[in-house]
Amino acid sequence: MGNLINGVINKKLSRRKFLAASAAGAASLALTGCGNSLSSVGSTDVAVAEKEGKWVTAACWHNCGGRCLNKALVVDGVVVRQKTDDTHEDSPDYPQQRGCHRGRAQRFHVFGADRLKYPMKRKHWEPGGGKKELRGRDEWVRISWDEALDLVAAELKRIKEQYGNKSILGTSRLLNFYGGGLVRWGSSSSGAWGVVQECMTGFFSWKANDRLDWRNAKLIVLWGANPARSSLGNPTYNLLQAKKAGAKFIIVDPLVSPTVRLLADKHIPCRPGTDTALLLGMAYHMIENNLHDQEFLDRCTVGFDADHMPEGADPKENFKDYVLGTYDGVPKTPEWASEICGAAPQLIREFATEIATTKPMIFTSSFAPARTYRGQQFCQAFLTVGWMTGNVGKPGAGVWTMNYAPGQSYGGKTLVRSGSNGLPPAVNPLFPDATYGPYDGYRWANPTNPDAHGMAYCETYDAILKGEYTGTNGRGKVPCDIRLIWLVRDGYGYNFLNQSSDINKGIEAFRKVDFVVTNDIVLSTISKYADIVLPATTEWEKEGKIYQGNPEAIFIAEKVVEPLYEAKTEEWIDRELAKRLGLNPDEIYPISPKQQFFNSLAGAQVIAEDGENYEPLVTITPQDIQEWNVQGEPQQGKIALKDLLEQGVYQVPRSPKDNLTVVQGEDFVRDPEANPLSTKSGKLEIHCQALSDKIALYGLTTVPPIAKYEPPLDGYEATFEDWESKKKGKYPFQLITIHYGRRSHSTYDNVPQLREAYPQEFMMNTRDAEALGLKEGDTVLIESAYGKCIRLLSLSETLMPGVVTLGEGAWVELDEETGIDKAGATNILCGARLSGQGEEPWNTTIVRVEKYDGEPLIPDAQWKQRIIF
Amino acid sequence: MGQKGFYFNMLECKGCKACQIACKDKNDLKVGELYRKVMNFEGGIYPNVGGFYLSTSCNHCAEAKCVAGCPTGAMHYAEDGTVQHNKDLCIGCKYCMWNCPYSVPQYLEDKNIIGKCDTCKDLRDAGENPACVDACPMRCLKFGDIDELKKEYGTDLVNEISVLPSAEATKPSLLIKANVYALDFNYKVKEV
Amino acid sequence: MEHLALTIFSICVQAAIGIMIFVAIGRLLNKEKIFKNATIAATVLGIVGAVASLMHLGKPFSAIKALYQFGSSWLSREIWFTAIFILLAILMVVLIYAKPQNKSAISGLAAAAAVVGLIDVFFMAAIYSSSSVPFWQSIATLVEFYAATLSMGAILFLLLSIKEIAEMATMKKIIALAVALAVILQVAAVVPSLIALGASSSAAAHSSLAILGNMAVANAFKWIFILAGALLLLWMVKDELSKLVTNIVLSSTILLLVGQIVGRYLFYAAMVVTGVGLS
Ligand SMILES: Nc1nc2c(c(=O)[nH]1)N[C@H]1C(S)=C(S)[C@@H](COP(=O)(O)OP(=O)(O)OC[C@H]3O[C@@H](n4cnc5c(=O)[nH]c(N)nc54)[C@H](O)[C@@H]3O)O[C@H]1N2
Numbered sequence A: 001m002g003n004l005i006n007g008v009i010n011k012k013l014s015r016r017k018f019l020a021a022s023a024a025g026a027a028s029l030a031l032t033g034c035g036n037s038l039s040s041v042g043s044t045d046v047a048v049a050e051k052e053g054k055w056v057t058a059a060c061w062h063n064c065g066g067r068c069l070n071k072a073l074v075v076d077g078v079v080v081r082q083k084t085d086d087t088h089e090d091s092p093d094y095p096q097q098r099g100c101h102r103g104r105a106q107r108f109h110v111f112g113a114d115r116l117k118y119p120m121k122r123k124h125w126e127p128g129g130g131k132k133e134l135r136g137r138d139e140w141v142r143i144s145w146d147e148a149l150d151l152v153a154a155e156l157k158r159i160k161e162q163y164g165n166k167s168i169l170g171t172s173r174l175l176n177f178y179g180g181g182l183v184r185w186g187s188s189s190s191g192a193w194g195v196v197q198e199c200m201t202g203f204f205s206w207k208a209n210d211r212l213d214w215r216n217a218k219l220i221v222l223w224g225a226n227p228a229r230s231s232l233g234n235p236t237y238n239l240l241q242a243k244k245a246g247a248k249f250i251i252v253d254p255l256v257s258p259t260v261r262l263l264a265d266k267h268i269p270c271r272p273g274t275d276t277a278l279l280l281g282m283a284y285h286m287i288e289n290n291l292h293d294q295e296f297l298d299r300c301t302v303g304f305d306a307d308h309m310p311e312g313a314d315p316k317e318n319f320k321d322y323v324l325g326t327y328d329g330v331p332k333t334p335e336w337a338s339e340i341c342g343a344a345p346q347l348i349r350e351f352a353t354e355i356a357t358t359k360p361m362i363f364t365s366s367f368a369p370a371r372t373y374r375g376q377q378f379c380q381a382f383l384t385v386g387w388m389t390g391n392v393g394k395p396g397a398g399v400w401t402m403n404y405a406p407g408q409s410y411g412g413k414t415l416v417r418s419g420s421n422g423l424p425p426a427v428n429p430l431f432p433d434a435t436y437g438p439y440d441g442y443r444w445a446n447p448t449n450p451d452a453h454g455m456a457y458c459e460t461y462d463a464i465l466k467g468e469y470t471g472t473n474g475r476g477k478v479p480c481d482i483r484l485i486w487l488v489r490d491g492y493g494y495n496f497l498n499q500s501s502d503i504n505k506g507i508e509a510f511r512k513v514d515f516v517v518t519n520d521i522v523l524s525t526i527s528k529y530a531d532i533v534l535p536a537t538t539e540w541e542k543e544g545k546i547y548q549g550n551p552e553a554i555f556i557a558e559k560v561v562e563p564l565y566e567a568k569t570e571e572w573i574d575r576e577l578a579k580r581l582g583l584n585p586d587e588i589y590p591i592s593p594k595q596q597f598f599n600s601l602a603g604a605q606v607i608a609e610d611g612e613n614y615e616p617l618v619t620i621t622p623q624d625i626q627e628w629n630v631q632g633e634p635q636q637g638k639i640a641l642k643d644l645l646e647q648g649v650y651q652v653p654r655s656p657k658d659n660l661t662v663v664q665g666e667d668f669v670r671d672p673e674a675n676p677l678s679t680k681s682g683k684l685e686i687h688c689q690a691l692s693d694k695i696a697l698y699g700l701t702t703v704p705p706i707a708k709y710e711p712p713l714d715g716y717e718a719t720f721e722d723w724e725s726k727k728k729g730k731y732p733f734q735l736i737t738i739h740y741g742r743r744s745h746s747t748y749d750n751v752p753q754l755r756e757a758y759p760q761e762f763m764m765n766t767r768d769a770e771a772l773g774l775k776e777g778d779t780v781l782i783e784s785a786y787g788k789c790i791r792l793l794s795l796s797e798t799l800m801p802g803v804v805t806l807g808e809g810a811w812v813e814l815d816e817e818t819g820i821d822k823a824g825a826t827n828i829l830c831g832a833r834l835s836g837q838g839e840e841p842w843n844t845t846i847v848r849v850e851k852y853d854g855e856p857l858i859p860d861a862q863w864k865q866r867i868i869f
Numbered sequence B: 001m002g003q004k005g006f007y008f009n010m011l012e013c014k015g016c017k018a019c020q021i022a023c024k025d026k027n028d029l030k031v032g033e034l035y036r037k038v039m040n041f042e043g044g045i046y047p048n049v050g051g052f053y054l055s056t057s058c059n060h061c062a063e064a065k066c067v068a069g070c071p072t073g074a075m076h077y078a079e080d081g082t083v084q085h086n087k088d089l090c091i092g093c094k095y096c097m098w099n100c101p102y103s104v105p106q107y108l109e110d111k112n113i114i115g116k117c118d119t120c121k122d123l124r125d126a127g128e129n130p131a132c133v134d135a136c137p138m139r140c141l142k143f144g145d146i147d148e149l150k151k152e153y154g155t156d157l158v159n160e161i162s163v164l165p166s167a168e169a170t171k172p173s174l175l176i177k178a179n180v181y182a183l184d185f186n187y188k189v190k191e192v
Numbered sequence C: 001m002e003h004l005a006l007t008i009f010s011i012c013v014q015a016a017i018g019i020m021i022f023v024a025i026g027r028l029l030n031k032e033k034i035f036k037n038a039t040i041a042a043t044v045l046g047i048v049g050a051v052a053s054l055m056h057l058g059k060p061f062s063a064i065k066a067l068y069q070f071g072s073s074w075l076s077r078e079i080w081f082t083a084i085f086i087l088l089a090i091l092m093v094v095l096i097y098a099k100p101q102n103k104s105a106i107s108g109l110a111a112a113a114a115v116v117g118l119i120d121v122f123f124m125a126a127i128y129s130s131s132s133v134p135f136w137q138s139i140a141t142l143v144e145f146y147a148a149t150l151s152m153g154a155i156l157f158l159l160l161s162i163k164e165i166a167e168m169a170t171m172k173k174i175i176a177l178a179v180a181l182a183v184i185l186q187v188a189a190v191v192p193s194l195i196a197l198g199a200s201s202s203a204a205a206h207s208s209l210a211i212l213g214n215m216a217v218a219n220a221f222k223w224i225f226i227l228a229g230a231l232l233l234l235w236m237v238k239d240e241l242s243k244l245v246t247n248i249v250l251s252s253t254i255l256l257l258v259g260q261i262v263g264r265y266l267f268y269a270a271m272v273v274t275g276v277g278l279s
């Protein structure tokens, strides 16, 4: 760090002064006085910075769709500036792990004037609930940590003893040691993909080819993916390298998205939730013209035609005959598809020809089209059509669906990986295979286990309000009496009141229970509607941790600053509560945070020279162990501990000729009999009874074993009062709730600088707006059957007529008088509908739009922050 | 030493605003204060939509009107040809805001003076790149000697596009690799 | 607020300069007349204008630094000349009280102040016409500024010195002519410039027009007031001094002043810098 940088710090900044100023709720960012000296340009202050400032690798810990290197310049206990990867020369083969705009605004987030500072209690809460209807609008009262912990422990104990653990909704390390709680299960991120992948492919096409192999593709199809906004960090840059290497890009999306603008050679417009129809139309064209790879289908798949059905299946239930309409009398022609999906028949034909005849081709989908009602059908159709082209298990080719964040442009082997932190798992007795971990329902656990107690995400509020939920495995309606909502978590999210469907119903449910407790760093929605909120440390204020991103790099974040105000870690809170509950804290956390950090470093592994085996990453000396004051053995690795921490990242250098490139599924395709998949038939299952059966076990909706199109609930068809005459109905627009630049879901939504950059505009096609007499900048009212919100209107021809968008994740700001949300929180509009494996069908939502006659909105960036104390 | 300035590769920009936020971080800027800004322009009718992103900051013009007009000399040329602003001399008269055709100078309400991009001169003096340049995940911003940038990134670079004012007024030290829409002065775009 | 400060500044200073021009002419025509009221008014207006201009600055107490760049900056030049003008005016007032008998010195000062003022108006206009605001860039700015200076100066001078010039027929003719000429020129310059603005391809020009369009009522007031004020004045100058005439002078002064002030406010409010930008 010799070349310290900055003439930036021209004033010494006292951390105490900062905290005081910020506590007084002063400026939006109380960091006045630090930051930049734009003064006459000399670097007179480099010396000061050098002496006082220290660059520390800082966590970027959100569920943001990336992992990048983020460094913070700490002066006197406050971060005055950030930077990203400059640890090595940048090149397309071996790119720096550059972060995004949100990561860059992290210090505005951590040091925001709206950080929660002290434990606080809702004024009218008392054990048992107090005035429950005041949740979300009551006054906050500052309380001491002792009081807070006593109240929380007593109420938890009372509810457990009086009503049992099944009256608790939530799971956490402490809770799992205390008998557990009901779990919300389902699938958020990956929509309907999880079970489909499991059953049809044995997770075979979950993972992509290695990044450098993408450059071998002649054609890359991105289906419902917008990496330019939702895979931040390097993925879009990597895709650009594939384009420069000669790949043509076709992107299927209702929007002419930023990614379409940047990469697409061809854009295929498709209405939300109608992708299945489009895919079936393509399949028809391929079959009609014999463009499909029959040899591959025969060898590696089952269920395509009557001659290749899995054992026990009805031969009439084959995909080909469904497409041709042999038995149902409806040929799924491009014309048939076009009426539904909106792409012109000729375009569908060209597209089908192109994917069938261009080799090698990458056919990859993101999650958005699977976040629809009965999204399994899209997933089935996507895989089937992809496989029909035979682009599997070959260089520059693949049919993949983990087109999410690091999965976008990355794949292959994990070349460097963190060790385990050594903390034993804490199993929830009420949900045996749900360990406490990151939020994505599908990977959490298997709710079809008959000992699993809990309900689908979308059924949570009904469970609270009506006292019963749908049990999986044919258990029918299971009664419940939920009294407590528990959300004391580490920095990994779960703001479900805001992020799950139907916030209005959610608020009603929250206002029914006895007690809601959260820990949080800001007053996010779920904390706003809580009774007691405990101030949490951010990851910047905790002992270090290794973050795993793409397969080529790990990030080693250290503690950046001491906890701000009275913030405490989850571990500290759990330990304090454990004492009050009569549990042994050392049993819950048998090893210290420092030891956990050390363990994950000591256990970190990196690919060896041979490209096959792994070896220890870090060299650890007896002196290191002594300095760290931890238990461990010295070891020899590739990099000294101190150097690794100094660098903050370990990235495996790459070049196109190295021995690390992986082509997914090569062995299987060469010899499927010798290398069977973990599916029932050992092959890729176009006809998949297991899928149909498993979905049925969830007890929500059913799907046939092959890809069929059935109009989804709240889909395109539902925007019409009369389909034949195409007369529009009450909710004529389809809403998609895209992942939005301002935030990682709801996180960062409060940062003013990001609000300014991304205004949370409601977007609509210019001609649609004209027809309604709406103008750019109007405040419009958007209404669905479930709720309404207002937003400033932005007009654009990048939207398909009939389709409107709003970014998901805005902090709901409900006017209780009118029932109108001012923030444009999408889950006000998206109803809680039960589908398939508990996926939330966000992208099949229909709405109406009109001019709002109340007071016009001011831009979010000018809103008052939620500063309590 | 030749004129210094920014190179912006419009063809590879994804409009993410990392550069804008990195600049805000570097300069500790609040809402309403932008030393670098990313804009989005669109034209056409769905699905035939054209458009481009534009990431701009001060162009460190060869004939800077902000410098010519400044009554105090706060706005001045540094030895390396970049246009710098001396906050000790500035009286906040805002004349530079009227003079700069690119609306670059920003009035800083809490400091009562104006501010603008200084090319991160402190970083450059320490041998680094400007914060915005090193932040760009698409690597489509560069800073350097204009002639050398031209040599490296091609001869088809322009310092004027349809949405920018004529380069005649101030001779901006700006190199844009522009797309067809930005180069077509008859293609109608609007800022979105 | 900002527009207000600049409006007060430029209107006051231009009115002061205008008055001083007629004081100088008046003294040239008749050495015996002192025009004390007018001179004091010009001085006070100059000072008020200067104070208002400070309000526009982020750092009013550092205003002195604005004098540093006379060589390159129109703004710096304007500040120099405004300052000199005010100094000359103050000096005049001091002399009028301390050494009223030194008539040629006072006349000399008046002439000097008038000349400095006339140049100052040019600098003022140059600030705007050389900026990057299309709406300001035309010759109309220069014409408007001189027209405002002359018309306001003439009419205020008349009002403040109505007794002294009662029997100065030439003076009255000059005043009437000055107002008429100024207003005609103002109209003649502004109309084509607005048409040019409309024909321009610059988005900023159109935004300026749109702003003006939104303030069409104010704009109409500006012209009605200015024209009505001028007409009234022309109509009255031929008459002998009477109570009625005095009232008419007063009304026309008010009309014309209000017209110019509204016009000036619009001038600032419709400021939109060329092309796209950071703010
Ligand atoms: N900026 C930002 N990035 C993020 C996140 C974030 O919150 N903010 N979250 C991260 C997480 S956890 C996830 S799961 C991923 C999600 O990432 P994705 O699943 O890719 O989700 P989106 O970005 O919502 O949508 C991607 C594209 O799909 C299109 N689309 C929407 N509905 C349909 C449809 O029915 N059919 C078709 N063909 N296209 C459709 C949208 O227009 C959009 O252009 O993003 C990650 N990245």
Ligand SMILES: Nc1nc2c(c(=O)[nH]1)N[C@H]1C(S)=C(S)[C@@H](COP(=O)(O)OP(=O)(O)OC[C@H]3O[C@@H](n4cnc5c(=O)[nH]c(N)nc54)[C@H](O)[C@@H]3O)O[C@H]1N2
Pocket: A062, A063, A188, A189, A190, A371, A439, A489, A490, A491, A492, A493, A494, A495, A496, A499, A500, A519, A520, A521, A522, A524, A525, A526, A536, A537, A538, A539, A737, A738, A739, A744, A745, A746, A747, A808, A809, A826, A827, A830, A842
């Ligand atoms: N309508 C609609 N809704 C959606 C989606 C959609 O496409 N459309 N996408 C869905 C998807 S893919 C996902 S993954 C989910 C994500 O949904 P969530 O995981 O619920 O969302 P986050 O915003 O990541 O939640 C983060 C929470 O953690 C808190 N937090 C942040 N940092 C810390 C910390 O250091 N310590 C503690 N204790 N708390 C912290 C934040 O304040 C916030 O409350 O959203 C889903 N919601």
Ligand code: SF4
Pocket: A060, A061, A062, A064, A065, A066, A067, A068, A069, A070, A098, A099, A100, A101, A102, A103, A104, A232, A233, A744
């Ligand atoms: S993509 Fe995620 S990890 Fe990377 S900088 Fe952005 S917020 Fe941080």
Ligand code: SF4
Pocket: B012, B013, B014, B015, B016, B017, B018, B019, B020, B038, B053, B055, B135, B136, B137, B138, B139, B140, B141
């Ligand atoms: S950071 Fe780079 S890609 Fe992003 S908007 Fe700025 S210039 Fe464009």
Ligand code: SF4
Pocket: B057, B058, B059, B060, B061, B064, B065, B066, B067, B083, B099, B100, B101, B102, B103, B104, B105, B116, B170, B172
């Ligand atoms: S862009 Fe504007 S502020 Fe920058 S040098 Fe040119 S005229 Fe001056």
Ligand code: SF4
Pocket: B069, B070, B071, B072, B073, B074, B075, B085, B089, B090, B091, B092, B093, B094, B095, B096, B097, B105, B113, B114
């Ligand atoms: S605001 Fe400052 S930099 Fe701009 S012209 Fe006035 S004195 Fe010069």
Ligand code: SF4
Pocket: B022, B023, B024, B026, B027, B035, B036, B057, B058, B116, B117, B118, B119, B120, B130, B131, B132, B133
């Ligand atoms: S060079 Fe520095 S000050 Fe200028 S735009 Fe880039 S980050 Fe901002």
Ligand SMILES: [Mo]
Pocket: A188, A189, A190
């Ligand atoms: Mo997600």
